[in-house]
Amino acid sequence: MCSSAGKLDPYSSLVRVPIVGGHILSGLTTKIHRIRHGRIRKNLALRDRLCPINFAHYLYDFPLSRDLDVAVQPDKPRDQGEIEPDSVGHLTATLPAWVYYSQDFFEAEKQKIFLSSWQLVGHTSDLPEPGCYITFQLYEERAVVVRTQDDEIKAFHNVCRHRAHILLNDDRGTCPGKFVCPYHGWTYDLEGNRTAIGHPTSFLPHDAQHFALSPVDMEIYGGFIFIRFRSEGAGVAERMSPVHEEFMAYQTLLMTPEEKSETKPVMWTHAVDADWKVGVENFIEDYHFFIGHRGLFGLMEEQYDREPLGPDVARLSHKMRARPQPSWSAEAYNKLLPDQTHLPKEMRRRWTYYALYPNNFFDCYPDQVNFFQILPVAPGKSLLRCQSYVLQDDSRAMRATRYLNSRINDRVQDEDNDLIESVQKGLISSSYQSGVLSDKENLVKHFADFIRDKIPSAAANIPVKSLH
Ligand code: FES
Numbered sequence: 001m002c003s004s005a006g007k008l009d010p011y012s013s014l015v016r017v018p019i020v021g022g023h024i025l026s027g028l029t030t031k032i033h034r035i036r037h038g039r040i041r042k043n044l045a046l047r048d049r050l051c052p053i054n055f056a057h058y059l060y061d062f063p064l065s066r067d068l069d070v071a072v073q074p075d076k077p078r079d080q081g082e083i084e085p086d087s088v089g090h091l092t093a094t095l096p097a098w099v100y101y102s103q104d105f106f107e108a109e110k111q112k113i114f115l116s117s118w119q120l121v122g123h124t125s126d127l128p129e130p131g132c133y134i135t136f137q138l139y140e141e142r143a144v145v146v147r148t149q150d151d152e153i154k155a156f157h158n159v160c161r162h163r164a165h166i167l168l169n170d171d172r173g174t175c176p177g178k179f180v181c182p183y184h185g186w187t188y189d190l191e192g193n194r195t196a197i198g199h200p201t202s203f204l205p206h207d208a209q210h211f212a213l214s215p216v217d218m219e220i221y222g223g224f225i226f227i228r229f230r231s232e233g234a235g236v237a238e239r240m241s242p243v244h245e246e247f248m249a250y251q252t253l254l255m256t257p258e259e260k261s262e263t264k265p266v267m268w269t270h271a272v273d274a275d276w277k278v279g280v281e282n283f284i285e286d287y288h289f290f291i292g293h294r295g296l297f298g299l300m301e302e303q304y305d306r307e308p309l310g311p312d313v314a315r316l317s318h319k320m321r322a323r324p325q326p327s328w329s330a331e332a333y334n335k336l337l338p339d340q341t342h343l344p345k346e347m348r349r350r351w352t353y354y355a356l357y358p359n360n361f362f363d364c365y366p367d368q369v370n371f372f373q374i375l376p377v378a379p380g381k382s383l384l385r386c387q388s389y390v391l392q393d394d395s396r397a398m399r400a401t402r403y404l405n406s407r408i409n410d411r412v413q414d415e416d417n418d419l420i421e422s423v424q425k426g427l428i429s430s431s432y433q434s435g436v437l438s439d440k441e442n443l444v445k446h447f448a449d450f451i452r453d454k455i456p457s458a459a460a461n462i463p464v465k466s467l468h
């Protein structure tokens with residue numbers, strides 16, 4: 001229990017109200033706008049009985065068993081320079097700094113966001129033959145997706161059912177016909193059935209089927225393989241429905257991995273010292289382009305589409321300049337890009353990005369489609385994961401275009417990595433609590449709303465315990 005009164009921050013729509021001796025302790029004269037959590041005894045939602053109401057009138061009236069988070073509207077006159085609420089009643093505040101480095105919040109994200117989220121593992125073309133597999137890790141959960149003998153794609157927990165050894169340690173590979181656990185040799189077919197064990201007579205009789213590999217929820221969308229560790233909520237296709245038609249025009253079903261040089265792996269991964277949310281927020285705003293990405297800014301027009309489409313999908317898009325600003329790569333890309341007639345005309349010289357929250361992105365270029373993913377590793381640390389896919393076109397012009405695309409975007413990625421690692425350092429500074437967002441950052445607010453909806457305490461400017 002807290003012993004000090006809750007503070008009202010003009011930029012925050014939510015305050016923590018301490019409960020002392022089982023009663024609300026607060027001198028706030030404000031109206032309850034929305035109760036985020038908190039229950040009166042007998043388990044009745046306070047919201048059902050009090051909203052909206054003058055908080056001051058009800059001080060001490062309702063015994064509560066724990067601290068309460070309430071969204072409030074300040075009733076004092078606003079000072080000049082304060083931020084006005086937007087049309088839906090929220091203030092344009094960023095998430096507070098503590099959520100980017102708190103261990104408690106990181107654990108809450110696992111339970112309330114990530115385990116039930118769809119995660120992109122790869123593309124069906126990454127698994128061309130039976131036995132080809134890709135492994136995937138999210139927090140402590142591990143999965144393997146594999147092409148079976150029947151030419152299906154299946155997903156399993158990558159954990160042996162004997163005594164829990166990790167079954168496959170490589171990121172990807174081929175296991176012709178079977179998985180063999182490296183610890184005691186339990187063997188599974190590609191359908192996950194346990195087919196052999198060492199020294200079978202040393203075990204009491206038991207049902208082998210009971211020890212088959214545990215399946216993981218999987219969905220294939222546009223050829224991309226998604227998994228989730230907890231089956232909860234809508235599927236990928238349903239979530240992507242607002243952008244489905246446009247996305248399908250890229251023909252991702254027919255794509256195959258772009259062949260990189262021998263020194264460049266097919267899938268690119270990179271560890272960054274930045275929280276996954278810092279990476280997502282950086283991806284979904286263009287406010288930093290003019291100063292952070294001079295090369296990209298020279299190639300693309302300033303007009304940028306930033307559309308929130310439902311609670312967890314967003315579309316971002318910009319058109320190539322008719323005449324790029326001086327830069328060898330941008331000018332050459334602009335000149336060489338072949339007319340991609342499978343795309344509608346307005347998409348042939350446009351780069352479009354789709355975000356599927358919490359952390360998956362499709363970067364759709366006329367010449368290729370990349371998936372990009374930011375995986376949480378620890379508070380303030382994440383892993384970037386990216387792979388490019390292309391339609392069959394071995395022409396010299398297309399090969400040059402793709403090379404130039406990589407050259408431009410590799411540079412953008414390096415610039416972004418520096419930006420987000422610097423932001424992470426600033427977030428930990430005692431001087432920073434929260435910031436304010438511009439119109440160009442409307443999707444950062446959309447994403448913050450997504451987080452606050454999943455974990456309401458993310459609206460509190462001070463760390464909140466007991467988030468689970
Ligand atoms: S843990 Fe896999 S065979 Fe024993």
Ligand SMILES: [Fe+2]
Nearest residue numbers: 282292293416
């Ligand atoms: Fe960027």
